[in-house]
Amino acid sequence: MPTADLSLRDEYAAAVERLAGRTLDALRGVEGAVALADPGTGTAPRPVLAAARVLGPDLLAPRLLGAAGPDDEAVLLLAEALLAFPPAALPAGAASAPLSPGLPSGTAASPRHGPDGHGPDGGPDGLGPDATAVVTAWRDWAAGALLTRALASTADLARLAAPGVNLAAPQPDRVPRLEPHAWQAWSVRMAQLSSLALPDLDGPVHDAARANTLALARGAVRSMLRRDHRVAARLARWLAWAAADGRPVPLEIAPVLERIQVVGDGSARTALELSIADALLSGATP
Amino acid sequence: MTDHRILSTAQQIGSRAMAWLHASHEIGFGKLSDNITIDLADPNNAYKPLGECALAASLVLRDGVTGPHDARIARELLDFGWAQLREGNLLYERQLRHLVMTDPLETYVHFARSGYRHPPMDELLESLAKLRAVQVAEILPSRRLAVANARRVVGLRNQPDDWAALAAGTWLGATPEPWAVDWMTGYDITHTVFHITDWGARPENLPEPMRDYVRAWLPAWVDIWLEVGQWDLVGELLVVDSCIGEPVTGAQGWEALAAVQREDGLIPRDNSEPVSDDPEQAFRDHEHTAVVAVVAGTVTLSRALGGAAVAA
Numbered sequence: 301m302p303t304a305d306l307s308l309r310d311e312y313a314a315a316v317e318r319l320a321g322r323t324l325d326a327l328r329g330v331e332g333a334v335a336l337a338d339p340g341t342g343t344a345p346r347p348v349l350a351a352a353r354v355l356g357p358d359l360l361a362p363r364l365l366g367a368a369g370p371d372d373e374a375v376l377l378l379a380e381a382l383l384a385f386p387p388a389a390l391p392a393g394a395a396s397a398p399l400s401p402g403l404p405s406g407t408a409a410s411p412r413h414g415p416d417g418h419g420p421d422g423g424p425d426g427l428g429p430d431a432t433a434v435v436t437a438w439r440d441w442a443a444g445a446l447l448t449r450a451l452a453s454t455a456d457l458a459r460l461a462a463p464g465v466n467l468a469a470p471q472p473d474r475v476p477r478l479e480p481h482a483w484q485a486w487s488v489r490m491a492q493l494s495s496l497a498l499p500d501l502d503g504p505v506h507d508a509a510r511a512n513t514l515a516l517a518r519g520a521v522r523s524m525l526r527r528d529h530r531v532a533a534r535l536a537r538w539l540a541w542a543a544a545d546g547r548p549v550p551l552e553i554a555p556v557l558e559r560i561q562v563v564g565d566g567s568a569r570t571a572l573e574l575s576i577a578d579a580l581l582s583g584a585t586p
Numbered sequence: 587m588t589d590h591r592i593l594s595t596a597q598q599i600g601s602r603a604m605a606w607l608h609a610s611h612e613i614g615f616g617k618l619s620d621n622i623t624i625d626l627a628d629p630n631n632a633y634k635p636l637g638e639c640a641l642a643a644s645l646v647l648r649d650g651v652t653g654p655h656d657a658r659i660a661r662e663l664l665d666f667g668w669a670q671l672r673e674g675n676l677l678y679e680r681q682l683r684h685l686v687m688t689d690p691l692e693t694y695v696h697f698a699r700s701g702y703r704h705p706p707m708d709e710l711l712e713s714l715a716k717l718r719a720v721q722v723a724e725i726l727p728s729r730r731l732a733v734a735n736a737r738r739v740v741g742l743r744n745q746p747d748d749w750a751a752l753a754a755g756t757w758l759g760a761t762p763e764p765w766a767v768d769w770m771t772g773y774d775i776t777h778t779v780f781h782i783t784d785w786g787a788r789p790e791n792l793p794e795p796m797r798d799y800v801r802a803w804l805p806a807w808v809d810i811w812l813e814v815g816q817w818d819l820v821g822e823l824l825v826v827d828s829c830i831g832e833p834v835t836g837a838q839g840w841e842a843l844a845a846v847q848r849e850d851g852l853i854p855r856d857n858s859e860p861v862s863d864d865p866e867q868a869f870r871d872h873e874h875t876a877v878v879a880v881v882a883g884t885v886t887l888s889r890a891l892g893g894a895a896v897a898a
Contacts, residue, residue, distance in 0.1 A: 481836030484809060514802060521806040524765035526813070532765075550802055555763055 315347035316354050321568035323355065326362040326371065327575050344377060352381035357442040357495045358572060360450065364499045365579040375450045378443060382467050387440045425485045426477030435492045438505060440469040442496045449500070475504045478512050486512070487519020487535055494534035494573060497541035497580070509538050510547055517551035524556065529564035530573065532556065537577035544580045553581055588833055588890045595840045599847055600883015601656055603876040604646065606851030607639055608659045611666050615869040618670050633676075633693065635873050636667040640696035642880035643667075645785055647700050649888035664700050671697075674704030681707065685714055686723045688733045695736035708740070715744035727755040728774045731781035739784065750793070753782055758796055764803035769819065772807065775800070776822035779829050786829040786885040787893070800826060801834050808835045812842050815857030821878035828886040843879065853879050 344352070352359055359378045363371040427434050447467045476489035496505050509516060516538050523532035536556045539549045557574050564570050610616060616635050643660040646652055652660070671677055674694065681690035691711055694704070714720045715737060725733070734747035753759045756778045757771055767775070779800065782792050792800075804827055811819050820839050827833040847853045852868065854861050855875040862868045 481805075481838065483805065518803070518806045521765045521803060522809055525767070525806070525810045552763065556765065559765070 311347050312350050312354075315351035317568050319348065319351040319355055319359075320572045323359055323362060323374070324568055324572045324575055326374070327365060327367050327572070327579065329367055344380060346384070348377070349381040349384045352377045353385045355495075355572075356439045357446055357498055357501070358576065360446050361498060361572070361576050361579075363450070364446070365576065365583070375447065379447055379451070379467060382440075382443060382447065387437065387469050424477075424479045424482055425489050426479070427474055427489065431489070434472050434474050435489065437469065437472040438493055439495055441471050441503075442498075442501055443467075444469040445501065446498070471503060475508050478508070478515055483512075483515035483518050484522065487515055487522070488531060490516060490538055491519065491523075491531040491534035494537045497538045498576070499544070499580075499583070506541075506545075509542055510545060513539060513542050513547055513549050516542070517549065520551060520556060524559070527563075529560045530567075530570045533560050533564065533570050533573040533577065536560070537573050537580065540577040540580035544583045553577065557581075588886070589837060592833075592837050592840050593887055593890055595837075595844050596883045596886040598883075599840070599843055599853075600646075600880045600887075601652070602847060602851035603853060603879035603883070604642065604656060604659055604663070604851070607642070607873065607876050607880070608663060609850070610865070610869045610873070611639075611663065613865070615866050616666075616670075616873070618676075622676070633671070634689075635870075636670055637689075637693035637696055638874060638877040639663050640667040640693070640700075642877045642884075644696045644699040645881055646884045648787070649884045651884060651887040651891055661700075664697060664702065668697055668702050674702065674707055678704055678707040678710065681710055681714070685717070686720055688723065688725060688729065688736075691736045691740070692732055695739050698740045708742075711737070711740065712742055712744050715742055715746060721746050726774070727752065727757070727759075728777040728781070731756070731778060735781040735784055749782070749791070753778070753793055753796065758799070759793075761795055761799040764799070764806065767803075767807060769816065772811070772819050773822065776819075776826050779826045783829045785881065786825070786889055789830050789889070789893075792830055797830050800830055805835050808839045812839060815846075816855075817843060817846055817853055817857070818855040818875040818878055821853070821875060821882050825878065825882045825885055828882070828889045833886070843882075847879070851876065 356378070359374045360371070363374065425431070444467050451467070476486050476493070478486045490505075490509065493505055496503075497509070516535050520532050520535035520539065523529070523535060536553050539551060540553050543549050543553065557577055560570065560574055564574075616639070618633060618636070640663065643663040646656065646660040647664075650657075668674065671693070674697065677690040677694050681687065684690075690707075694707055694711075697703075731752050734745070734749065734752055737745045737747065756774065758775045758778045778796075779792060782796075783789050784791075804823060808820060808823050808827075811823065821843060824833075824835065824839050824843075827835050827839075843853060846857075848861075852861065852872050853875045855872050862871060
């Protein structure tokens, strides 16, 4: 039933785009931006929950990057989304969308998917045949870690921290590995993991980013030249994170962000990546 | 240390490409018409290919990393070109008439490097090099480097060139945003490196910020031009990789060039359209890429073996 699948995917994609837009507003401090879900009902509708699951840690970016205003709603929504769709139970329409490199269809560049056991560009990246699941598991880990901390400091949300409710996900045992002359595949994987590039998160993926800023930068340059602007934005975000972490980065980030703003796909999701990168970069400037 | 499989591939690509150039000349392609004059209406089409073949052959002889068969072929390519240029008379008369034009010097250098001298041309070039009118000719910064390198290799006493300033004036010299590169700028970069390093003989002459910059971004550039099948530019980028120290781009570019090279040695300049069935048209279309392949092969082997012996 391709037609039904397509409309379902469209519905989820639209929900992701809407939620990304509202998160972006919150990050920018736009008035009234805290209304993440449409007001009225007590529980968010399924597409919104799925969208929250897709955006994952990025929902909490405004809070982590010091945007003003209450953000308990974001915490609540992400928690509900994780409970509604526990790890490995993503709805079919939403499962693949967030993990693809995000190429707009019809551009000159197209993703080169490799055989099993290889990275998204055909090169080895050490994640094995279930690489997509590993990427998802890292995002779940990040969302769980941030939520657990947020709930601990938010008394109103104590009901979600009740005994028996566990939002924390285990830390995956595998990290994208940079093989010689395979920075392409590695960088695309790291782009898929860009939602880990937030303050207050640290782990083996972050260590990999710290240790390989040149590979991140080459990936960003390559993506810019392939007009794969969402991947470029995500890699620029990692570089901004590394700069905020005090690492020297081999590429000027601000002009990259500005260029993507002008020529990118215009989506709220890409704009959110850019905005997070920009906020990280501002934090990095002494 | 460059992987020995890369060296083997590089050697084979270069040797086959030179065989194709040589065979094409044997057929008679690339000859100047008998009634050619110094006022070439279109020097790019008329005699630029002769100069390019001479460049490739002169580097094969300079680097000396080839067998006796290929060395003989290289010598024959130079003989062919020199005869076509009437033992240099054509270049001399063109330079005499058009004093600020740079292409006679830029062509002469490849022959001079291999010992083909034209004494009146040498004298003329000495005298012209002193003229401000010649020094300030309005040409692209990377081409200005080509002229400076030609003066250096020809061995003129008058070398008015400020290398540091010339290098700084290029696109590469500014180490700009590496994602802003385009096809034309790609060639500006490669030529800047070729001339500053004299085709790999002086890797240390490339200023360090420029070298670091090239080594950082060359893998990304090779990757994207491989993806769109710009084999000619990929070949030039591989030359660059060998001109500046330990190569950074790995085997992907070499393997791709080996895969598109035909049995007879032709390498298509790009994958935008099929190679013409007319051999003479195919020679015109793809001669430059063969030259690039010969240069890539010889410079890569030579650098891996410790570098060409060049008089300081």
